[in-house]
Amino acid sequence: MKVLFVGDDWVGSNARSLADGFRQAGHEVVVIDTTSVTLPPRLSPPWVYSKFAHRRAPWDIEALHREIDSAAHTFKPDLLFAFKSVHLDQQRLLSAPAGLHVHYSPDDVSNPYNTSPEYLAHESAWDLIVTTKWHNVPELTARGAQHVKFVRSAYDPALHHITARRTVRRYLVGFVGAVRPDRQDLLVSLAREHHGDMLLRGPGWRRVRALWQTGADVGGAVYGEHFSAAVAAVTANLVLLNSDNRDTHTCRTFEVPAAGGLFVGERTDEHAELLQDGAECYLFSGPAELRDILRRCTKYPDQAAKVAEAGHHRIVTGAHSYADRAREILGALA
Structure with a gap:
């Protein structure tokens, strides 16, 4: 066409x-x-x-x-x-x-x-x-x-792929995305707990005063391959949803594992359908469960790496690229 x-x-x-x-x-x-x-x-x-x-x-x-x-x-x-x-x-x-x-x-x-x-x-x-x-x-x-x-969201193989780290520094937990009221308190709390072991990237985080004295690595928006490089530096990559959109999945659902990152996301039916909890991702239903996951990642880093590898394989072999979504859309027109 x-x-x-x-x-x-x-x-x-x-x-x-x-x-x-x-x-x-x-x-x-x-x-x-x-x-x-x-x-x-x-x-x-x-x-x-x-x-x-x-x-x-x-x-x-x-x-x-x-x-x-x-x-x-x-x-x-x-x-x-x-x-x-x-x-x-x-x-x-x-x-x-x-x-x-x-x-x-x-x-x-x-x-x-x-x-x-x-x-x-x-x-x-x-x-x-x-x-x-x-x-x-x-x-x-x-x-x-x-x-x-x-159609679900997707990942772009040209941008979201396993890439070498651009820093010797390794972060326990990180999030890439914009400041939102429904996620700010949780991320500020994690920054106060993990200090320099936390990475934050996205529009608006540098203006959050509560982060200034935490020691967390806070920066602006990253797109394309810069996103994949940020993911590569983090052990537990948070996938947080937008409550204003009533999200049950998001672009990060696919982009994080496609980039080789360990998917640590909010528990929804769609997330549970796409990735197996405990084997291909870690899902949480509240701050306490998230903190338990982070403790496990600290104690068992090799297991966290295996889960990230399995999640990557599941997404990149599961017909979730933008080309796959284009075919779905044109299939509906046919």
């Missing part, structure tokens, strides 16, 4: 990885980068406009749609694939010449933060809505979506 892919194209973005997944699955892909609209540079005029108007800059949206329209008329795609394009002009997206129009959302579409009034008004016009949340399937159907497909 000829796929016109509309989504963010920065290195490490899930949209770029999925676009590459379509190409790896054997399809011709042209990407239209939406980053100028979704992530305008801080303090730029579009960024300032979005803060005051609470919507994306219309001049950037217009420029992007001109690019989409031009590409669609020239490329003549069989499929226009929109990756979380809720801030774009839905009528123009749906009117772009293409055999099929598909919208993909990596987040909970019942959370208003992940939609827009215009998107909701046109949701039923898409040929297919793809969601990574099981609970969204009946909700989307009830809202009038024509067809809904559930």
